[in-house]
Amino acid sequence: MDTLLDIQGLSAGYGPAPVLRDVDCAVRAGELWVVLGPNGTGKSTLLKSVLGAMPWTRGRIHLLARERGEWEARALARNVAWVPQGFEPAEGFSGLELVLMGRSPHLGLWGLTSASDEAVAREVLEELGVAYLAERSCEAMSGGERRMLLLARALVQQPKLLLLDEPTAFLDVAHQVGALERVRARVDAGLGAVAVLHDVNLAAAFATHVLLLRDGHVLARGPAPEVLQRERLEALYGVPMEMASAPSGARLFAPRTRWTAEGR
Numbered sequence: 001m002d003t004l005l006d007i008q009g010l011s012a013g014y015g016p017a018p019v020l021r022d023v024d025c026a027v028r029a030g031e032l033w034v035v036l037g038p039n040g041t042g043k044s045t046l047l048k049s050v051l052g053a054m055p056w057t058r059g060r061i062h063l064l065a066r067e068r069g070e071w072e073a074r075a076l077a078r079n080v081a082w083v084p085q086g087f088e089p090a091e092g093f094s095g096l097e098l099v100l101m102g103r104s105p106h107l108g109l110w111g112l113t114s115a116s117d118e119a120v121a122r123e124v125l126e127e128l129g130v131a132y133l134a135e136r137s138c139e140a141m142s143g144g145e146r147r148m149l150l151l152a153r154a155l156v157q158q159p160k161l162l163l164l165d166e167p168t169a170f171l172d173v174a175h176q177v178g179a180l181e182r183v184r185a186r187v188d189a190g191l192g193a194v195a196v197l198h199d200v201n202l203a204a205a206f207a208t209h210v211l212l213l214r215d216g217h218v219l220a221r222g223p224a225p226e227v228l229q230r231e232r233l234e235a236l237y238g239v240p241m242e243m244a245s246a247p248s249g250a251r252l253f254a255p256r257t258r259w260t261a262e263g264r
């Protein structure tokens with residue numbers, strides 16, 4: 001399988017003290033890596049390092065077998081797409097126009113979108129169940145609707161590697177599942193993806209692999225069923241956890257609290 005992203009011994013941070021320390025991770029085509037960890041542990045910093053949005057102090061990052069620093073921005077955008085945590089919509093853009101921005105790395109000299117670009121954008125909006133947002137102004141959308149558009153914009157980019165920073169924040173359960181199902185279907189068809197999530201159960205449902213980050217270093221990484229263990233999650237988050245098997249065979253995780261222990 002093709003290695004799309006190879007991170008070796010990465011240390012990175014904003015000041016003299018590194019936020020990330022000695023992080024290793026390799027993402028291949030057909031893999032969806034979910035990054036889990038407490039707030040402020042460096043999950044977004046990891047994605048930002050891959051995107052080149054911040055310098056790193058030690059280690060190496062290879063994207064599609066080429067050193068990160070060797071990538072020219074437009075060529076990189078044809079291969080790697082990014083779903084940020086949030087965005088302030090530029091005034092006056094419709095949903096369709098925002099999503100069409102994802103086509104820009106593929107456009108010709110004059111940057112004009114064609115009917116086929118628009119068809120791709122409308123198809124993705126339809127697939128994500130948000131076709132009704134196409135003509136609506138971005139300013140008049142809810143937080144969840146904006147997140148669905150950011151995902152749509154990344155998917156129309158038709159990347160080889162997709163990086164998602166909390167893509168399910170603000171989404172209701174149906175949209176969380178819908179969004180991750182669309183990502184996972186593309187992963188099964190050969191995309192590679194890294195998604196920062198806070199929901200362990202969504203990770204268990206959709207990840208092929210999991211990276212646990214605590215205090216900027218890797219607590220565990222590997223195939224999802226091996227990494228997602230009760231004791232590991234307790235060590236990750238520092239709270240007691242319960243694990244159970246659903247009738248479907250799915251593993252379910254929940255924090256154990258005084259109230260759940262008393263069976264209320």
Ligand SMILES: Nc1ncnc2c1ncn2[C@@H]1O[C@H](COP(=O)(O)OP(=O)(O)OP(=O)(O)O)[C@@H](O)[C@H]1O
Binds near residue numbers: 019037038041044046
């Ligand atoms: N621009 C910045 N300048 C200085 N420090 C920063 C900056 N951005 C993040 N940090 C710090 O770096 C650390 C890691 O932040 P990061 O955003 O990577 O965490 P995270 O794991 O994604 O957290 P969360 O789950 O809360 O989104 C935090 O201590 C944060 O305060």
